[in-house]
Amino acid sequence: MIKYPEGFSLYKSSPFTAFLGNLYSKRDEAGISFGLLLEERHANFSMHAHGGVIAAMSDIALTNAIRDAREPPTPPVTLSLTTEYLAPASIGEWLIAEVTVRSAGRSIAFASAEFRSDGRLCAIAHGTFKYVRAAPERADDNERS
Numbered sequence: 001m002i003k004y005p006e007g008f009s010l011y012k013s014s015p016f017t018a019f020l021g022n023l024y025s026k027r028d029e030a031g032i033s034f035g036l037l038l039e040e041r042h043a044n045f046s047m048h049a050h051g052g053v054i055a056a057m058s059d060i061a062l063t064n065a066i067r068d069a070r071e072p073p074t075p076p077v078t079l080s081l082t083t084e085y086l087a088p089a090s091i092g093e094w095l096i097a098e099v100t101v102r103s104a105g106r107s108i109a110f111a112s113a114e115f116r117s118d119g120r121l122c123a124i125a126h127g128t129f130k131y132v133r134a135a136p137e138r139a140d141d142n143e144r145s
Contacts, residue, residue, distance in 0.1 A: 005094055008035050011064075020056055025064075032068070034061040034097045038089060038117070048088035049095060049122075054115060055083045058125035061097040062111040066129045069104040076109060076129035083125045089117035097125075107131055 004024050011017070011025035011034065021042070024035040036042075036057055044050040059081055066076045089095050095117050102110040108130055115123040 004037070005035055005096065008033075014060075016056075017060055020053065020060070023057070023060065030098070031101070032061075032065050032099050034064075034099070036095045038091045038093055038095055040091055043091050046088070047091055049091070049117070051083070051085055054085065054089070054095070054123050055081070055125075057095065057097060057115075058083050058113060058123075058127070061099050061113050062125060062127040063129065065099040065101050065113075066104060066109045066111050066127075069101045069109060070131070074131045076131050078127060079108075079130050080128040081125065082127070083123055085123050087117075087120050087122045089115070089120075089122045093117045095122070 007026040007028065008024040011023045017023050021036060021039065026033045034057065038049050042049050042053045059078055063076055063078060067073045095115055097113040097115050099111055099113045102112060108128065111127050113125045114121060115125070
């Protein structure tokens with residue numbers, strides 16, 4: 001059984017998230033955070049997290065935080081996503097994204113996230129999103145954390 005960081009629980013999202021691996025989330029007064037246990041399949045040639053894993057996690061984390069910033073939750077699409085890589089994240093460590101929704105207007109929203117691995121700041125992501133009409137509900141939508 002995987003031991004995940006305190007307060008986190010398994011997050012169910014899209015089929016792509018399942019492709020990436022088990023993503024965990026935590027909601028508290030500070031907002032929402034997402035976590036991914038880095039495995040060998042996430043590694044680049046130097047056995048650190050591949051930048052594509054961090055970029056994909058950026059899009060997932062920011063999009064889900066933006067969706068939940070409205071009542072009722074409203075799905076967004078990504079207009080722009082920038083990820084800045086600052087330090088390597090090692091395989092076997094938890095990669096934690098702490099998301100901040102900067103602004104959620106009528107049609108456009110902005111969010112950012114700081115990624116930490118073993119306490120080290122590894123990456124920063126910034127995104128711009130546009131709200132769209134809701135897609136048909138999937139059968140597992142009610143199983144989200």
